[in-house]
Amino acid sequence: MPKKAALDTKIYVLDTNILLHEPLAFLSFKENDVVVPMTVLEELDYIKDSKKDVARDARISIRAMEDLLHDATPEQMVEGVTMRGLGAGDTAPTGNLSIFVDHGLPVDKHVFTSNENDNRIINSALHLQTQFAPRQVVLVTKDINMRLKAKGAGLALVEDYRTDQMVSDIKFLSKGYHKFSGEFWSQVKSVDSRTEGRDTIHTIERKVLPDAYINEYLIDEDGKFAGIVESISENHLEVLDLGFERLMGRRAWGITPKNIAQAMSLHSLLDPHIDLVILTGPAGSGKTLLALAAALEMVVEKNMYDKIIVTRSTPEIAESIGFLPGTEEEKMAPWLAAITDSLEVLHKHDENVKGSMSYIMEKANIQFKSVNFMRGRSIQNAIVILDESQNLTASQLKTIITRCGEGTKLICSGNLAQIDSNYLSAVTSGLTYLVEKFKNFSGSATINLDGVVRSRLAEFAEEQL
Structure with missing residues (x-):
């Protein structure tokens, strides 16, 4: 492992499931160093030849690490090879990637009752935590039970891999529509309406719905208004008036919507x-x-x-x-x-x-x-x-x-x-x-x-x- 003097960077130890979830995950830790235990490589080797649906991801991850480490000597692979130059922008990695040989480490019999793979990976993180203190060592795994075991074994920092997570909870996930409490028009202070053919488009102030996005439906609790956001400018929204009753009256192959959500779905499905x-x-x-x-x-x-x-x-x-x-x-x-x-x-x-x-x-x-x-x-x-x-x-x-x-x-x-x-x-x-x-x-x-x-x-x- 690279013995950096700076303590503001961390050492991240990756579990196998991280590289199966995102094969290039080792490139996502910016200026911090990344350690892949030998046990993880062995698990990837086993999975890559299996018929599981993650076999392809295992092969991609192995090839990506080999591309980075293929010219490194055994000593350099243990000490760490820089990942600088493998990405662009603020998230580009600048730390080192190293392989940690964990098989020779003594496993504390008072902590672990078996020498299974998860225990060996946790043991690697514990060893690095002791070796590089006070520098922070973080085990990254998607296995909830493994995170509990690692904490119980004395590992100070254990995390889930969240780099790819767009939301922290699906309750925050976009629904595709916004429902106004009460009547829609009672909340609009000023509006400029125009007609284009059979369509009526309302230009309203953006502060009515500051977080609006393109093709977001707007409905109200009273069931009197239904529209869709057509365009967004700095201060205004252009909303196409769909008409609540007209929207509920859409048909496709003999099917009519049973609720407003189905009506909005049908409108999008039939829109070329x-x-x-x-x-x-x-x-x-x-x-x-x-x-x-x-x-x-x-x-x-x-x-x-x-x-x-x-x-x-x-x-x-x-x-x-x-x-x-x-x-x-x-x-x-x-x-x-x-x-x-x-x-x-x-x-x-x-x-x-x-x-x-x-x-x-x-x-x-x-x-x-x-x-x-x-x-x-x-x-x-x-x-x-x-x-x-x-x-x-x-x-x-x-x-x-x-x-x-x-x-x-x-x-x-x-x-x-x-x-x-x-x-x-x-x-x-x-x-x-x-x-x-x-x-x-x-x-x-x-x-x-x-x-x-x-x-x-x-x-x-x-x-x-």
Whole structure:
């Protein structure tokens, strides 16, 4: 380890799950030094050859560290190799990266009852804390139990990795709309309205809603006003008047909204100028049904797009998909039952439901694709429905979004209360990251559907369980 005289920089010891969550995380600690214990490298080595969905992240992290350390001597790797020059801006790293050989360290039998990997990583941090006192040593891990064990073992500083977290709690996550208490117009002191064709646009003072962002919906408790922020200047907001009743009267493929959140979602889904629609909310709020109904309306009825591509994250898909019979689409069918269920609901009154579904799937050119095979594609003039996106990381979502070519609309839906991945939480999910990052992008809209409309049973379960 580099023996720096300055005590204002820290030594960060990284756990394996940090590098699986964000492969280049070791570059995120600015002027501080980063230590990767040998046990972490061994765990990465084991995971990179596994069939787990994080194997790719393990390989990326290993390659990135090898690129930095490949010319270093064994002594330099232990002492530390500078990361200066690997980034730009204020967040560029200037500290050192070193590998710490932790296998020879004696493990205190009074503290740890076994020599398992987590204990060895904690033991490394304890050793460095003693060796470099009074310089601060921080263990960074996403494992809550490991943080408790480290504190109990005597490690002064233990942290979660928060560099990539856009919000500290999902209660602060953007909902995509702002509800005014009382009547909207009673809170507007001055307004300048104009008509453009069939549209009415109101110019109001920005102080009415200082934190407004593009494509944020504005509604009031009285159910008399509904609008959307079209543009923002230093002192003013331009709000397109949607009309509460007109918004609630929107239809797509025979579906009408059951509440104002669904109405706002349908408006964004049917708007050809919005390229990305993000739908969040609890199970049964209508995310998948609305997305599919809008997609069918725009592909079959209006001929605005050529096809519908449906994909989703599937836990342990690398292990399980190969054992299922049939083509890629047939293999994906069990994972995408939510889509076929929604399609069945949309045609439940037809004389021959199965025949209608087969006809529509062919007419709309609905394709079921695995997220694993989206990489490298370029999707043109299509609607992509990404279901269950709460289980994806930010980098995985970036891979999918960057596949979308000219004329393609992406619909991401997910429930942050139902994350299946062992490496993600509600605040670190790629869906949370996406909502906050695209908040100010004029080509995207976010709606949080907060009402369960599936059934009174589902509504009660969502509220009480």
